[in-house]
Amino acid sequence: MSLRARAGPREDGAGWRFSLSFFTLGLGVILLCNIAPALCVKIGWPYLMKGRVRYGRRILSCSALSFFGIIVVAVSPSLFYRLVGIAIASFSSGLGEMTYLQLATVYGALDHLDLGGIAIGWFASGTGAAGLVGAGLWWLLRGLGILPLGMASTYFFLLPSLETFANVFQAYDSIPVFDIQDENEEEEPEVVPAAFLSGIHLTRREKLQLAKPLVVRYMLPLFFVYLAEYIINTGVAPTLLFPVPSPADSPVLAMIIHSLRDYYPLWQLVYQTFVFFSRSSLSIFRLPPLPRALIPLPTLVQLTLLVLTTFEAYTNFLSTAFGEAGATWVVAGFIALEGLSGGLAYVNVFYRLGLDDEEDLFEDADDDGVGIGSGAADVGLKGKERKEREREFRIASVGFADTLGILLAALVSTKVEPWLCAAQAARGRTLCQEL
Numbered sequence: 001m002s003l004r005a006r007a008g009p010r011e012d013g014a015g016w017r018f019s020l021s022f023f024t025l026g027l028g029v030i031l032l033c034n035i036a037p038a039l040c041v042k043i044g045w046p047y048l049m050k051g052r053v054r055y056g057r058r059i060l061s062c063s064a065l066s067f068f069g070i071i072v073v074a075v076s077p078s079l080f081y082r083l084v085g086i087a088i089a090s091f092s093s094g095l096g097e098m099t100y101l102q103l104a105t106v107y108g109a110l111d112h113l114d115l116g117g118i119a120i121g122w123f124a125s126g127t128g129a130a131g132l133v134g135a136g137l138w139w140l141l142r143g144l145g146i147l148p149l150g151m152a153s154t155y156f157f158l159l160p161s162l163e164t165f166a167n168v169f170q171a172y173d174s175i176p177v178f179d180i181q182d183e184n185e186e187e188e189p190e191v192v193p194a195a196f197l198s199g200i201h202l203t204r205r206e207k208l209q210l211a212k213p214l215v216v217r218y219m220l221p222l223f224f225v226y227l228a229e230y231i232i233n234t235g236v237a238p239t240l241l242f243p244v245p246s247p248a249d250s251p252v253l254a255m256i257i258h259s260l261r262d263y264y265p266l267w268q269l270v271y272q273t274f275v276f277f278s279r280s281s282l283s284i285f286r287l288p289p290l291p292r293a294l295i296p297l298p299t300l301v302q303l304t305l306l307v308l309t310t311f312e313a314y315t316n317f318l319s320t321a322f323g324e325a326g327a328t329w330v331v332a333g334f335i336a337l338e339g340l341s342g343g344l345a346y347v348n349v350f351y352r353l354g355l356d357d358e359e360d361l362f363e364d365a366d367d368d369g370v371g372i373g374s375g376a377a378d379v380g381l382k383g384k385e386r387k388e389r390e391r392e393f394r395i396a397s398v399g400f401a402d403t404l405g406i407l408l409a410a411l412v413s414t415k416v417e418p419w420l421c422a423a424q425a426a427r428g429r430t431l432c433q434e435l
Helices: 002-006 018-022 027-050 056-074 080-110 115-145 149-158 194-198 204-211 213-238 251-256 260-279 297-315 317-351 364-369 381-398 398-428
Strands: 173-178 190-191
Touching: 002 115, 018 080, 027 080, 027 204, 027 251, 027 381, 027 398, 056 080, 056 149, 080 115, 080 317, 080 381, 115 317, 173 251, 204 213, 204 381, 213 297, 213 317, 213 381, 213 398, 251 317, 297 317, 297 398, 317 381
Parallel strands: none
Antiparallel strands: 173 190
16 A cells, blocks of 8 residues: 555645555555664764765765665555665765764864864755755755755865865875974975875774764764754644634734644744754854853753643643633744754764864763874874864764654654543543544
């Protein structure tokens, strides 16, 4: 039986909505195919790969896989092969995101300019903008079949080449080495081939030691902020419904909301808008990054919002306190704060990882005697190349935390939404059943 026949889809302006029976089975399979491949890439790829990243080759591969996955989904009559196409596209998406985050660290190799942080900030801003303009671009470009080309075109035609930074990013060019000589002697640079340094790679044990101090500092905050964020989006927000406002009671809301199906798209619009604002805080709005000690703050706010929105969906305490129109505005504020918290966590975590500050980042590891990239092994050209490998690995190793949070949130939400809807119906509030 086809997905469409089983799901009984309804259009609400933000995608398909599914019946409860489909939520418990079919949607779980789709979520697994859509998220699990990207999660596997982000967990395993950083530990399996050795040596420097070949960005051009990898980005071309991601583009080809994305194009192939879309074609498989579009032309396959079989449900199984469509799910395979979704999995291929998910694999490409996970590897592509990780690659561009690693690429951002390339621009952090400058000694006096924080281009690594700037690159991370603009990348995060782009991911936020995707939520706002992605749907429009899809409708504009889908008939042309060129969407997968955007990833490769960005790298080859938009971003500055690595050779532009060859004088500072020495791993990608021949490197001159100067010996200390007498003042009267002519200095002749000795050239060390880049191939000599390209063989430098981190062992699996060293990678595990590098990842250890990142777990509490970055991975856990990113995991929990996305877990709470996507439980709200996919499990709680669909049940945050209020009677359709009348022009007499609330003229502003009446211009926006014309039916019950308008609420969920409204929540998503508010959410995506403030995700864009927060992810653009460092790049467009030039706000200072959060201090390292405050990195967990957006996560704490997000968990609090999960409790408040769930309690509202279960009891409608805001409607009792502020009336239906007032509760609608308060919920909109909650959703806006949700977008701000999630975006701030993302951009600040990866911004910190994009900086070349191993001494501060691994001070806890050094205290335990497991510091990486310090001491005699880190002196000279080989040590500089090693630092580049460490930076690329660190930012890649953290990426699985948000994807794991999204996957678990999606699975939890398949139970949360019907539970909240049933609780509302038991109190005589049947709005969620009228969609």
